[in-house]
Amino acid sequence: MDDKARQTIADLALAGLTLAGAVILFIGAVSLPPPRFEPLGSAALPRILGGLLVVFALIVAVGAIMRHRSSDPIVQEDKTGPKADPKRGALVFVALIAYVFALDVLSVPFLVATPLFVIAMGMAIIGISWRGLISFAVLGLVLAIFISTVLERLLYIRIG
Amino acid sequence: MADAFLALFALDNMMLLFIGTALGIVVGAIPGLTASMLIALTLPLTFHMDPVSAVTLLIGEYVGGISGGLIMAILLRMPGTPSSIVTTFDGYPMAQKGLAERALALGIMASVVGGIVSWGFLAGMSPSLARFALQFGPWEYFTLVLMALVMLAVLSQGSMIKGLLGATLGMAFALPGIDSSIGQARLTFGSDALLSGFGLLPVLIGAFAISQILRDSATPQDISNMKLPSRHLPIYRRDLSYIPRLLRGSVIGTWIGLLPGIGGNIAALVSYSTEKQISREPEKFGTGYEPGVIAAESANNASIGGALIPLITMGIPGSVTEAILIGALTIHNLQPGPLLFHNAPEIAYGIIAAYLVANVLMLMLMWGLVRYIAQIVRLPRSGLMAVILVFCVTGSYAVNSSFVDVWVMIGFGVIGLGLEYCKVPLGPFVIGFVLSPIAEEQLRASLMMSDGNLAEILTRPYALLFLALAVITVAWPSIAKRLSDRKTTAKDTA
Numbered sequence: 001m002d003d004k005a006r007q008t009i010a011d012l013a014l015a016g017l018t019l020a021g022a023v024i025l026f027i028g029a030v031s032l033p034p035p036r037f038e039p040l041g042s043a044a045l046p047r048i049l050g051g052l053l054v055v056f057a058l059i060v061a062v063g064a065i066m067r068h069r070s071s072d073p074i075v076q077e078d079k080t081g082p083k084a085d086p087k088r089g090a091l092v093f094v095a096l097i098a099y100v101f102a103l104d105v106l107s108v109p110f111l112v113a114t115p116l117f118v119i120a121m122g123m124a125i126i127g128i129s130w131r132g133l134i135s136f137a138v139l140g141l142v143l144a145i146f147i148s149t150v151l152e153r154l155l156y157i158r159i160g
Numbered sequence: 161m162a163d164a165f166l167a168l169f170a171l172d173n174m175m176l177l178f179i180g181t182a183l184g185i186v187v188g189a190i191p192g193l194t195a196s197m198l199i200a201l202t203l204p205l206t207f208h209m210d211p212v213s214a215v216t217l218l219i220g221e222y223v224g225g226i227s228g229g230l231i232m233a234i235l236l237r238m239p240g241t242p243s244s245i246v247t248t249f250d251g252y253p254m255a256q257k258g259l260a261e262r263a264l265a266l267g268i269m270a271s272v273v274g275g276i277v278s279w280g281f282l283a284g285m286s287p288s289l290a291r292f293a294l295q296f297g298p299w300e301y302f303t304l305v306l307m308a309l310v311m312l313a314v315l316s317q318g319s320m321i322k323g324l325l326g327a328t329l330g331m332a333f334a335l336p337g338i339d340s341s342i343g344q345a346r347l348t349f350g351s352d353a354l355l356s357g358f359g360l361l362p363v364l365i366g367a368f369a370i371s372q373i374l375r376d377s378a379t380p381q382d383i384s385n386m387k388l389p390s391r392h393l394p395i396y397r398r399d400l401s402y403i404p405r406l407l408r409g410s411v412i413g414t415w416i417g418l419l420p421g422i423g424g425n426i427a428a429l430v431s432y433s434t435e436k437q438i439s440r441e442p443e444k445f446g447t448g449y450e451p452g453v454i455a456a457e458s459a460n461n462a463s464i465g466g467a468l469i470p471l472i473t474m475g476i477p478g479s480v481t482e483a484i485l486i487g488a489l490t491i492h493n494l495q496p497g498p499l500l501f502h503n504a505p506e507i508a509y510g511i512i513a514a515y516l517v518a519n520v521l522m523l524m525l526m527w528g529l530v531r532y533i534a535q536i537v538r539l540p541r542s543g544l545m546a547v548i549l550v551f552c553v554t555g556s557y558a559v560n561s562s563f564v565d566v567w568v569m570i571g572f573g574v575i576g577l578g579l580e581y582c583k584v585p586l587g588p589f590v591i592g593f594v595l596s597p598i599a600e601e602q603l604r605a606s607l608m609m610s611d612g613n614l615a616e617i618l619t620r621p622y623a624l625l626f627l628a629l630a631v632i633t634v635a636w637p638s639i640a641k642r643l644s645d646r647k648t649t650a651k652d653t654a
Contacts (some may be wrong), residue, residue: 007583014582018325025332028347030599039612040604042339042346045596049332056325063321073397089378096549100570103553110180121403125377125542139543147554155208 012066018057025050091124115140164509184224195225224466241425250452265393270457277410278465293498302602303626330592349628362569370573409458417466431459
């Protein structure tokens with residue numbers, strides 16, 4: 001897929017999601033009471049913003065379609081830097097979700113979950129190696145002890 | 161003001177300012193990490209501080225964060241912050257010629273001068289501007305907020321429509337929760353978790369820190385061409401001839417910083433272009449020319465002082481970082497605006513005092529430690545990102561001791577990433593989120609006062625002026641294009 005097609009799809013997706021957001025605002029505004037003590041009322045801003053979102057979404061969508069049909073090339077981004085690897089970003093995201101899920105839903109202790117998360121994140125970014133595993137485990141443990149001490153002893157907050 | 165300096169010189173506040181400035185320099189020096197991200201991450205820690213200490217720490221981080229950007233801009237042509245992009249134009253060629261130490265010395269000196277000059281404007285103009293803003297009523301405030309939002313959306317990088325879309329989306333995300341005017345739930349769809357709305361901190365941390373870490377973790381960093389400074393930083397008597405250039409850059413930076421939406425990067429660019437236009441040797445710019453570094457660095461640092469003026473006098477953020485600072489004040493039940501000088505003078509003058517001292521601390525830290533700070537970029541980024549993510553999770557959790565905030569933070573991280581992928585700027589989105597409640601409150605108050613009569617705005621000259629400026633800001637790109645097309649046609653005909 002070339003850059004032009006990718007940008008068109010991104011813009012159309014943005015327009016679609018924005019329209020969905022506008023619909024949610026309109027639905028939410030329907031259940032709000034009419035103004036009683038003041039002229040504007042609680043539902044006015046959701047309706048105004050919903051209307052604006054519809055207008056902007058349509059402009060973005062029409063612009064994307066027109067750009068896709070035209071023969072003009074799109075402005076190329078600077079691609080001289082190192083190439084991005086979306087898989088690594090996705091792995092980091094999965095590790096983050098698993099970490100919060102472990103703390104929140106599974107009630108895994110903070111001192112256990114944090115070193116495991118740091119190891120998982122490190123391995124996701126630099127790859128699997130024994131040296132990396134040990135250094136990330138140490139980093140995670142030190143970090144977990146430091147943060148839990150600050151939270152529990154100084155701020156009286158218990159986590160995990 | 162003297163009391164503010166006395167409070168600042170207390171040991172704990174000076175320690176916080178020192179830590180904030182040092183942290184800011186380190187974070188600013190690391191490409192990809194920004195002052196906004198650092199301030200958003202530190203915000204949960206300030207909950208338990210007194211407001212003066214909290215503001216002192218955050219101002220130190222802000223000044224350090226912007227200044228630290230010059231290190232990697234000069235050594236690696238990789239600006240640590242967007243404000244330092246223009247510094248790469250001449251700073252990096254100087255480093256390539258073996259003059260890295262000289263470029264760093266000039267950059268640091270220019271940053272400090274820019275900071276001090278803009279402090280003069282901040283200290284001199286703020287109290288009188290605040291007194292003037294006391295005349296403003298709800299109409300003026302509503303149109304001022306509208307103007308700031310529109311300017312920010314239109315002037316941010318990329319498409320104007322996407323900037324406006326980002327601001328509107330940000331405003332929409334601020335709607336759920338209890339409507340404070342009538343005390344009724346709005347857009348919560350029966351969810352108890354949404355009754356208090358989306359928290360400012362999870363939104364800020366998610367939109368900036370999480371989205372940035374997810375993006376950066378996918379991109380490896382190449383530091384193979386970095387040349388570390390090896391000698392002391394040289395400064396000479398002949399550098400006194402740079403004073404007019406330093407002052408010019410500082411004044412340009414301060415006045416550009418005053419305008420909402422125009423950040424340090426534009427200030428640096430305008431200062432650089434001005435310097436090039438009036439120079440007798442314009443061809444030397446971009447080849448490692450000392451005045452280029454001076455123009456960029458004096459202006460980008462001065463823009464901070466300029467941006468703080470509307471923040472403390474009117475409660476209007478000029479950029480994302482100021483929006484976060486407004487959040488910090490709100491957390492401590494302080495409303496930035498003209499009444500801040502009356503209700504909490506220790507905070508208003510505390511910000512002004514902290515800004516000056518942070519610049520002096522920045523000079524000392526950068527001058528003495530730049531060689532060591534530059535080494536930080538060699539630390540493994542994977543470990544750094546893991547540490548930041550753990551801080552993001554614990555920081556969001558600590559706000560209400562609730563994991564709902566952590567999930568909200570992750571959600572806004574994904575939204576931030578999605579918006580950036582679709583080239584919707586994050587600045588208007590976040591500032592829309594921050595300013596939406598103020599805009600709605602002021603509009604509702606205005607209409608209540610005028611019995612629902614919108615025409616009342618025609619009797620308010622300042623409100624009309626702000627509204628006109630907002631309309632001109634939106635219309636200007638197409639007007640400018642038409643004028644330029646007409647000029648080209650006239651030239652072709654001739």
